[in-house]
Amino acid sequence: MRNDLYITLEKGEFEKGGKSVARNVEITVYVLDIDGQILKSHVAAGSGEPGGDEYHSLVLYHNNSPRWAEQIKLPIPVDMFRGSHVRFEFRHCSTKDKGEKKLFGYSFVPLMQEDGRTLPDGTHELIIHKCEENTSLADCSRYLKLPFSKANLPSNNQTLKGTKESFWITSFLCSTKLTQNGDMLDLLKWRAHPERINDSLSKLKEIDGSEIVKFLQDTLDTLFGILDESSQRYGLKVFDSLVHIINLLQDSKFQHFKPVMDTYIESHFAGALSYRDLIKVLKWYVDRIVDAEHQDHIQQVLKASEYIFKYIIQSRRLFSLATGGQNEDEFRVCIHELFMSIRFFLSQENKGTSPVAQTQAVFLRTFPAVYGELLKIFTVREVAGFVRETLGSLPTTVHADCPLEAVKLQCIAKTVESQLYINPESRCILLPVVLRVLQAHMQEQRDLVMCARILTSMLSLIKKEENGTA
Structure with missing residues (x-):
């Protein structure tokens, strides 16, 4: 777990303060907790440097507009972030007496907002609060109620808005647990604001992917929590959100989060009732494929079908474990009805460039990945029956320029290479549909290289079995 806040001391604009020449300004930086105590060893000046209790900037002599551009790292524990703040103290350093440093002002910035969002990344113009040289800042409550940023000043506060003195910092948070995104926070805290659930689910697609994967487990817990409590109201939106997250992990940028899911x-999924809603919504989408004017979203749903089935199967296993296998017949009927809907949409004969044909191709690319999940609940003969009937529903005619034909053959190739086909009991069920597709392509002299690869796999398997029994 990482939680490092980087702060760059950018620049300042200071008044002379009654002096004939410009000031010699030094900044001292402290991190203070919710009780106003200085956090020890939480200010690091550079990579590999040990943490200190404070940081002292360079002193730029006779300069009322100093530009420091000094970056420090604040490795603050997550549990101490809320209520903590950073204080910047400004002192004038005497050129005559090197030990004389007179405090003349300070700025501060809270690390977390009241709603739980952290300080946003970016540049912040902080207010410089004037103080006397002997002012004690030990009691933080005296100044934490004051405004800290020019951007957050109320419109009626003309005194501070009109002052020319300001101090600029740039902040950047590198955290695996905290977020700066209000929409993400609203979603994760859905129980506190149930009236925002609909908006939060709608806005999930707008949240940066890096924020979603950072809170992947928390986000998934949230989605299935909402589904368990309000499936009738939010079932479709939760399903769409789940599809969005699954497809996000297909992106090469986030593929390494697949093992996390x-x-x-x-190990963590606890939605024992979720399978009902997932099957219901998936079937709802499949039933609308043939008549849908736009196929883009449905194709996204089918791209996610491997993981949708993972959730369906695991949910059913959890339910069976908790109830001793209750509602088994109901579950099997739901799965059979889902595959009936799939077979109907696959049986539609379309031109290769039609949207429905493209949707058929999307499904065939992901279908073999589902076999292993089905085998966790159904017997090899039952799964082989699903696969045979599904692939057997495809149109038998081979269209010369139809991209679907190549995808169909690739699906057969993956089926032949799967654990399902290796099992002799299920292979005898699958063999007729595999041979039928191969025959159709070979008669048309199409995709012969792929056909040869499939035949090689089939014959190699037979040879292995012969050698094994010899």
Whole structure:
């Protein structure tokens, strides 16, 4: 876990303060907790440097507009972030007496807002609060109620708005646990604001992917929590949000988070009732494929079908474990009805460039990845029956310029290479549909290289079995 706040001391604008020449300004930086105590060893001046209790900037002599551009790292624990703040104290350093440093002002910035969002990344113009040289800042409550940023000043506060003195910092948070995104925070805190659930689910797609994967487990817990409590109202939106997250992990930028989702499904997922809603919504989408004018969203749903089935199967396993296998017949009927809908949409004969044909191709690319999940609940003969009937529903005619034909053959190739086909009991069920597709392509002299690859896999398997029994 990482939680490092980087702060760059950018520049300042200071008045002379009654002096004939410009000031010699030094900044001292402290991090203070919710009780106003200085956090020890939480200010690091550079990479590899040990943490200190404070940081002292360079002193730029006779300069009322100093530009420091000095960056420090504040490795503050997550549990201490709320209520903590950073204080910047400004002192004038005498050129005559090197030990004389007179405090003349300070700025501060809270690390977390009241709603739980952290200080946003970016540049902040902080207010410089004037003070006397002997002012004690030990009691933080005296100044924490004051405005800290020019951007947050109320419109009626003309005194501070009109002052020319300001101090600029740039902040950047590198955290695996805290967020600066209000929409993400609203979603994660859905129980506190149930009236915002609909908006929060709608805005999930607008949240940066890096924020979603940072809170992947928390986000998934939130989605299934909402589904368990309000499936009738939010079932479709939760499903769409889940599809968005699954497809986000297909992006090469986030692919390394797939094992995180796999671990979540196996070890942390607790939605024992979720399978009902997931099957229901998936079937709802499949039933609308043939008549849908726009196929883009449905194709996104089908791209996510491997992980949707992972959730369906794991949810059903959890339910069976908790109830001793209740509602088994109902579950099987739901799965059979889902595959009936899939077979109907696959059976539609379309031109290769039609939207429905493209949707058929999307499904066939992901279908073989579902076999292993189905085998966790159904017998090999049952799964082989699903696959045979599904692939057997495809149109038998081979269209010369139809991209679907190549995808169909690739699906057959993955099926032949799967654990399902290796099992002799299920292979005898799958063999007729595999041979039928191969025959159709070979008669048309199409995709012969792929056909040869499939035949090689089939014959190699037979040879291995012969050698094994010899």
